[in-house]
Amino acid sequence: MAGMLAAAAVKGHVDSVEIVEAHELPAGPDPRTGVPQAVHIHWLQTAGAEAMDALLPGSVDLLLAAGAHRIPVTTGMVICSPEGWYRRWERATHHVITASRDLTDFVVREHVMKDPRVSVRTRTRVVGLLGDRHTVTGVRIRRADGTEAEVRADLVVDAAGRGARTPQWLDGLGVSGLAEAHVDSGFTYASRVYRAPVPTRGWPVIGVQADPRLPGPGKSGGILPIEGDRWHVSLMGAPGGRPTDDAEAFEPFARTLRHPVIADLLRHAEPLTGVSVTRSTANRRHYYERLRSWPEGLVVLGDSVAAFNPVYAQGMSVAALGALALRDLLATDPGPGLARRAQRAIARPVDAAWTLAVGQDIHFPTTQGKRPNPADRLLHRYVGRLSRTATGSFRAATALTDVLSLQAPPTSLVRPGVLLTALIGPLRPPSDGPSFTPAERALLNGLDARDPAHG
Template sequence: MSSASHRNPTRAVVVGGSIAGMLAAAAVKDHVDSVEIVEAHELPDGPEPRTGVPQAVHIHLLQTGGAHAIEALLPGSINLLLAAGAHRIPVTTNMVIYSPEGWYRRWQRATHHVITASRDLTDFVIREQVLKIPRVGVRTHTKAVGLLGDRRRVTGVRVRTSDDAEVELRADLVIDASGRATRMPQWLARLGITGLEEDHIDSGLAYASRIYRAPVPTRGWPVVGVQADPRLPEPGTSGGILPIEGDRWHVSLIGAPGRHPTHDADAFLPFARTLRHPVLAALLAHAEPLTDVSVTHSTANRRYSYERLAHWPEGLVALGDSAAAFNPVYGQGMAAAAQGALALRDLLAKGLTPKLAREAQRAVARSVESAWALATGQDIHFSTTKGRSPNLVDRLLHRYVGRLSRTATGSFHAATALTDVIALQAPPTTLITPSVLLTALLGPLRRPLDHPSSPRPSSTY
């Protein structure tokens, strides 16, 4: 509802200055009179590290579905990213990827694109666009510590300022975008709302990452990756090289318990040599490391089923990692958050209706469903995974998707079906349509590649 259609000014408060928080502000800006973002830390003025985002030191890519959602919320943002040095990489035309079933072909017909850049740059470009909006403000060094209201309606948030004073911020709509560190379950319990279901699936993967000066100009350089194969008896390992701004490569190496990478810089290249194929190690041998090695073990998938609660207060929405966080190895987090924010914006077009919060939380749940299925559908098949084990249906689906993936190494139709889902442009159910089932049954139309294609820059960039 626009400000002209009601008497009392309406206000939204967004908890968290993350990408999800900024996109939430963009989603509501045209439907309330003011938006205030509450951020516990300082927000940098440029594309620099932001406190509280440990995952920023690891590789990030923005899937097609996320790029489209961001563009719908903040028109022109993708071009700004590209102008700042980000790369727009056609899928799979400019990718050198070794899947468990073989090498992906670099089909000349690109059906999707991914955007690769440092997380700091992506954060900054989105943040800069949002904070230019006149009705959007931000309070830094301010921590949200609880909700105002009751189990029927949330009326704001209680925050603690840098001088340890507590302040009440009244709001018609509160959006929690505080990420993996969310305290929403505890806040709801204080309002008397219990019975929240939580899914927690942890494959135990650890990331080690660093940035390199590329030995060649990176314009047109492909994504290079070696994926883990959960069917192998030893702990899974994988890795990827993404071209980012400034003729640099962002590199992440990933290992399961028993083969975790470490902070040791001297062990980084040797670890790359242990992957299922040495292509990453061969490339890194010619590159100059620019940073130390950063490691994280925070790769669990976690989802709160807020949409299933018997009681959900009006005036409250949880978005992004606050609702569902994914193993970052699958590259779905930013895209899922953007699609959730876009779903919220579309619902707000009806106005601040009495059932908006419940409908919005259900819409957010739908927006994360595909990403959740992709991430957990892979992770549950690692022997190290805790939280859930695959049942018979899971095993059958995994075998089928494996066959489809093998078919995709030599079938454009199969490759397109898979990349539509990975790009969050189609639900996983499209993989079992009659035409895709027939494609998987027939198998690859071309002989699978027995070695990677040259990682030279693509002329179709």
């Protein structure tokens, strides 16, 4: 995804773009080797969808036409936060786009590859950078048959993801001192796809979030409506309470969450796949923008810069925002120092997402890499109070979703007006359970009527 969005960002400013891809690319919206996280739920935050549409005009409409869902926030969401059930406000301030990762990849790939300036080398790996500490002039590649070659380029964009070897290659060029951070809550993800028992058009996102203040391992889960009248379901658990790939244990695990709503819904749904498990969910970041020297001709983007715990649904959106920042710099300030300016611009959306993800994960007792200090605990208590206020205050809910949608920085949560809102507290009483609309409730009652044993 980051590589395709990078191609979209630069294609209007160069003669040609060549994408180096380690695997074959599927012809349709099918699973792609090298994207293990595709088996888990994905969505585009508001800012990510807008950035993608700016890079590839019409791409969101193409996604929706292919079956993706545009979910209003929080109008189309049934979410149990650590502080209570979020109210489904009639006025939506943001939206998310939900679809399978395979469909999103395909729509973006088709949009990018129709440009004749863009080509791709499949079954080829980048094995090194060309140049020196001052300028990167291309890459060294290795083909499937083991032969190697050099590919010269005016600009190299590393979008290789979590496995990128750019830190080692930079060190070999004499660029040293790279700082990095690693914060791992230890969460394991287990996911599968179901045939939905109800029409999915207009169906809400369902989520039960983990509460790090409770004893025992954190557990959470979510149901996203995706294309093909299907539900994509992911369950997450920390050490001591991790889900497994046992299909018979999937729904019972869902019943151990803080509320059984996901399990109650799944008992009516038909599983279409087995259970896929991922244990590599750590937050990891490289601070390229802090290096004292940075070579011209190299930009690092997407998960190669920072990878996040997937539960926060930030990766695709941060990659899109970074690619958009690169495109804008190429259009307005393409002179000497472009790569360094781009790396700093790419770091800005990374900063926001990193603050959100790590700021939550460090409070789980299983987390390794960083522990909360007194300031972290004070901020967490304040955000918790604001989140509780958001269950009954539209103003507080909007302040939170502005940040969660990556449209406002986390610092906006401590503006005087937001502080006052948190001090006043919720203006409406909290909900005591999932807030389904009358139409949704009627559909669910119909399911129970057909299956009286589970009514």
